[in-house]
Amino acid sequence: MSEISQVSIFRFCRSEKTFQQLRMEEKKYELGQVLSRAEDYKSLLKEIIHTCDNDFALVAFDQVTVPLDIRRRAKQAIGNADDEFGSDNWAILGNFGVEFITEKTLKYLFDVEGKILPSPSVRPRPVIFLDANTILLNIKNLKHKNISVPAGVINPDLSVTSLLAESYKKGLICAVDSNLYVSSKLFQKKPMGESLAVGRGFIEYWKNNFVNHKFATLDGIHDIENSYEYLRRSANDKRKDFYGMIASAVLEKYHSRGIKKKLFIVVRSQLGRLNYLQRSLDMIRIANLKYKAVIDLGVVLALNNIKKGVNCEEELEKLKKEYSDIDLIFSKEKKTGEKLFPRVSSIKNAVEEMGEDSFVWIVDDDDFIFPSVLQFFPFLLDSRFMLLGNADVFEEKWNDKKESFPVSSKKIKTFFTSDYAASLNGHNVVPVNTAIYPAKALKAVFRKHDLFGDYAEDYAIFLLAQQKVEAVYHLPVSIAGISYHEKNTIFEADRTHWTYSYTTFRSELVNSGIVNDLAQNYFQYFEKKGGAVGSLSLDKAGKIEKIRTISKNLYRGCVGDVLVKARKTLRKKGFKRTLRYLWMYALHGRKIFRDGVDSLDDEGY
């Protein structure tokens, strides 16, 4: 952590009454706050940026109550940002915003709408929108890059947004950090849509600087009538794509840090369908060609249940020769205890050889990764997180020749990260190939748990690993393809080995305390209240299209009130498209799915 300078604290008082009240409180608690009755928030920000002698300034509204140890917290947030982005590379930290990439609302604020204690941010999370209630300005960097609030912007949130935009323009990152957690008293804040309607200055600023016609805020997405000049032939339009600009600024910082994270893609294979395996390796090769400068990619072929008649050594030699441009190593099954469970042991064996600080992406040989997702990995991979993405499912036909591509291929559906919630209820619908683990988490799983079984091991590993990380990072984009093809083991006549294996893993999960007493109490509480544990799909008009209950036992047909309330909330928040919302896992008491729950957990439960 770099040396941390003194932090100034400013309070923006919108009335004489709040000014006097804060003055009384300041006398009592001696937080060293500077109380301001500036004409407007934008003027205060401008003044602070130009005149503050300290390197950092915390600016909070009058309705906010800061914790008594806010200085220590602010310093911690500064240290986190310095560590994460580099001390010269960030501009503003806040406590309530819309996260970059996931577009999830991150709220570290206790107010009339948000009563649930949030999980910690673990690290500062870059944002595309930031609420104005409390912000921490990096005065040194803002001054150095000559950044200020543009003229004409008045509204507080829009002032912060335009300051955020100006910061990203100059390559400085803005983020939220749970160290800036505060309480906010009842305050009738205008919805952002209304602010935008009167915020002519901001709209002019936006139209002069950005091409986007939509703008994401905490209330949802808002339209901005913007010109189409950038689409015309020979257009001389210098404006930027706002979100593209943020992505470039954030990714560039991570790509240029010179720290290449090691990612092992573990491809599980029986060497029985080499053409599928070749497709999988081709995709890894394509990824490696473009992203080898930013990610150190290794490939482990985890061999298990090798079919009779396959000359293993010969095939491996051929593969090694054909894929000489990728770092391809082999891992074979070995016994676990008395018995051999090849699918488990081939992964365990592979993971044992990996460095503690590396990452593991497990796929089957008929799966394939989407190469372009690797550009995000320098930013997304963090040894404190497990990463979870969506998967696209393709219905495929392959011919008998050894072609490394299907005869026909059609995307038929997507598994969303929220679908993984079903695993807590005992449903193993989880595709193995969209979870990326810190190697140390997997090592801990294999160290602590005896995984006796073969099939559904992905289910057990997926749940157990979540106990070994601080959070699960849900990435709302497809990162891999899954092949549905004719020769699927689902058609096997005797599936008792699946049932035994699955039951054994579930027993292990129960006895490892995947669900603790606190969570169990919440389950029971919801059951009594008639709460739904499930997800909602909304159509374009915001109507509930489909209700998917994760637990029929908990559903019990009496969720009407809850759904009506949810629907109102969703509409108020401007959600129009399909949204999957996990009702209850925020309250689970464990880390599982904690990060998969969006802002709707502010329902008050």
Add this chain to the structure above:
Amino acid sequence: MKISSIDVFCSVSGSEIKDVNAWLVPSLENQRGVARINLCLINYTGKGSIYDGKNSTGKVSIREICKGKQLGFGESHNFAFEAVKPIPYFFIVNPDVYLHEDCVSELIEKIESDKNIGIVEARQLPFEHPKEYDKQTGEIPWASGFGMLMRSEFFEKVGGFDENFWMYCEDVDLSWRAWMADYKVIYERNAIGYHFTGIHSSHSQSRFHIEQFWSARNFLYIMYKYWGKRGERKARNILGSVDYPESFKEAVRKSFEDLKKNINSSFYDANKEKVLKLSGKIKVRGFNQYHEMT
């Protein structure tokens, strides 16, 4: 079969050159059954020089050409065709594509199998284009410009791409003109190009993209070109029902009006009989949809 050499055209800007270096060039180097590949990079920005790599790598020789003004997709390839004069075939491909090692040889084998084939389209994976094709003959209504091998004689005979399109839909027009000139347009499912564009842009819907604008504008144009005023009326009606903001549609209509001032309807008058006869190939099934969905 071993082919001695093939010309490959790729229209590219400074931001796309990374893809060319990372994917296109290495995948061309790995092409089996082709001795020599001449890659012509068309700097469509019209400014400066964008390629700073080697002039030759493995079996691939690379040159950059630039007309000194910004070019559309069709203009770029017409310009390259004039500059290179490829014989007997040439392959045009997007910059962000990784070709399977048999892609080029499969395309060539197909075009050489029948002198009446004018265009052979490669197959995009993992997201295959959902358009119908004849499983026996490979015939398709139109071929996508993402990766197509063309017979030079055909290209010259039909006058190359129609530059009025600027970007998008010119490949549909060229395919239709191939059918009208008694050439075949064929889909080769064994010629694979991996193309991952657009998967990871979560905020891509916050703005409009060149593809949306020019596809809409060229929908009006192609309907007018092939079906005259009746086609234009129909296209305007369909555009009116599409879920775009009215201001966007207005900008599209304006762009078409500007184009219309400089063109006439002689193509329609001269070709309406042929268009009618080829209704199985030359067809519109909805907004910007020139095929049956599979």
